[in-house]
Amino acid sequence: MENVKDLNSKPLTVKQYLVVSSMLFGLFFGAGNLIFPIHLGQLAGAHWGLATVGFLVTAVVLPLLSVLAVSVTRSEGVYDIGRPLGPAFALVFMILIHATIGPLFGTPRTATIPFSVGVQPLLPSNLAHVGLFVFSVLFFGAAFLVSYKESNIMSSVGKILNPVFLVLLFAVFMLGFLSPMGTAAKQSVTTAYQHASFFNGFLQGYNTMDALAGLAFGVTVVTAVRQLGKTSAKSNAKVTAKAGLIATSMIGVIYVGLIWLGATTLGRYKVSADGGVAFNQMFTHYLGGVGHALLATLLTVTCLTTAVGLVAAFAQDFHKHFSKVSYRQWLAFMCLASFLTANFGLDQILLWSTPMLMFLYPFAMALILLSVFSPFFKRDPVVYAFVVVFTAVPALLDMVAAFPPVVSQSGFGKALAAFQQDTLPFASLGMDWVVPALIGAVLGLGIHFLKPVFAGRRVVTSEHVNVK
Template identity: 30%
Template sequence: MPNTKDTIITSFALFSLFFGAGNLILPPLLGFRSGNYWWLVALGFAMSAVLVPILGILAHAKLQGTIYDFGKKVSPNFSLIYSLLIYAISLSLPSPRTAAVTHEIAVQPFFNSSALLSSIVYFSLVFIFVINRSKLMDILGKFLTPTIILILVLIIFTSLFTLDFNFGATEITSPFSDGILEGYQTFDAIGAVVVGGVIIVSINLKSNASFKEKKTLVRNAGWLAGLSLFIIYSGLILTGALNYPNFELNITRIELLTGISKQSLGNNANIFLSILVSLACFTTAVGIVTGSSDFIKDRLPKYKNAYLLTAIMGCLLGIAIGQFNVAYIITVAFPALMFIYPITIILILLNVIPEKWASPLVFKAVVITTIIFSIPDFLGSLGNWAPKKEVFDWIPFSTYQLGWVLPAVAAFVVSNLSSEYLSSK
């Protein structure tokens, strides 16, 4: 059985791989806009940014392979296309966004340097960590994560003990569903299938533990990391809600986070916030580039430099996109998330449930249905290019941009009943 120390180090590593740019800047503004419905928003946010990602880690504990194993029951070709799409999105959006957030919060207030220079320095450091693959989990779990958690706890608890529990009127029409959709922007469900593979490879590099021991270690670490994420997210959302009287209504995500930090940490706020942002963003970028490199190395075992070349390409892409501002990257990311996130959630859930309810027929039916009914939500997120809202009104929950949910549930039930009928004949 894995010891407590290994479980804590692994859970800390998971926390740091999950907790990046979006996880830090999204919850406070969500709370700020939610008023006394902050708790309902927090529950919605936790559904897509905590529960689903941790279920993804449990699926990795069960499979102990790569992201490719998540979709094999649909078809090998689908699984390969899905895997490549996930890594392409991860390297193009959440990874560069970490550099953009770091520049805007941790670099720009102190140095009059360009975003391009920040991206070059940032991803050069990411590359150094990625090529030191065997030491990755210890560095994350033992050193970087405790620092991140300590600063977060300081900000949250100082706010809770110094502010009055007065909330403004909510600006959110659908608190629970808005919380779920904002959780998409953390990329954590996608992160689960990416960084879960990183954790599995890291454990394999460090030990010769049995399949059962690794499953127990990853499962326990996953739940502990999930609990930590839920506490931190709820604290940040509540902190944002309590600060409603203190800031202008049109404040940006980064301005609010910076303002809250100054109120909580005083004159040293910029230094603490810079350390927090830099570490939180950096660990996520390292996890994404490492996961992508691990995958390509696994798919191309005959090419000795596959890992190195993928790491170089991932960092170069990060430099190119990371020089754009955060708001622009978030806006560009949304349509891609509206399409790929539902598919990822479904694959995670199907890989967690018992095998008797997740036959290849069920996988095919549910995933294909989810893809079809994700298209309207994707089209609806294209802004000026979106079709008229009335076109998709007949789909349940389409007004909440969750039109895929009931069709996927129906496909799951019908395909399972069909499987039982066919097996009984």
């Protein structure tokens, strides 16, 4: 791709940038991006401001960095981000990322959240399973049709679905700001957020899965930008980075509003079990039955845009590396697998997704940061290897601690938790991977920058021997 010239040598217009940014926004912003911030606002109460800052780091800054990582390294997907550690690691990392945000957890969630929050409350309890089955068939059928032609993704998401979503969301914000349920700064604060609001907000940002999704969406965004004629690596990366900045800035503004709205709901309601319940309460308060219909529409539209991005990215990446199976065959497999997982229900998906996120996020954050700063050490595999190896142990311990009680509260789980809390700094905050990763970075960078010195000494020594 380095020697390829742009088919379109002219700068993109503002409208074209907005379409790409709108597409990226739509791919990132799903139902989880609506319900988790609202729930965070309820949990943080009066401390919503500091919790918001922590949330924005993992839910906005990190996804932006993931887009920049794709741009800086001129990658086309998750595989290229892990490539410095060898093809085997890159392939395993790609499969784990796509499995997590794809058929195992992320993509099924795009169907179960709008159903659980918007549709299920309207159905008799005995029809819940049948309702989920029918809804998920229609939902993933629509996702398959929209992404069937790769060239349709940008126009469908960027020009149609996403603007509809933004109009609906603007209506929600107007209601909340014009007639708030309470004063956010005066609401009660849950125990966990009384002394660690920032770090708890930081960990809540994991639930959006956007840092992982940003890596996976790289191939979709690069393909879309190529369709605008920016086919060289340099110009494609430049457009991707600018579009990413616009999209994530929009998302950040929405997050601040949603977290504030969540805190204000405490003026009328208690802390809910999840953000979906809080969202439902808010709509019912302002609009009654009409509000519920609007909520169902809003969630379905925003989830469909994210589902389209996830299934397309999965199919594009897997077709690239397993080319005997076509893009459309991978797409069909992804939609079918996501449909099957979705029918286990939202509660089971959320229960088992947390351990995988606690395991993958430290690796993703480390690789994203390494990619962004890779020009300073020429993507030296030694630096990558030290950071990833040192990150592996705390990531595994975090995964075990996040498992359901059948694992985390077993004798084995308790023993690992005790070792983790006693040995690793910041373990109680869920940040125990930071110090090991930094140690790995220092060692790796030290070796990288000292290699020329040792190489020079070997040359001098051999020359000295030859002279003798």
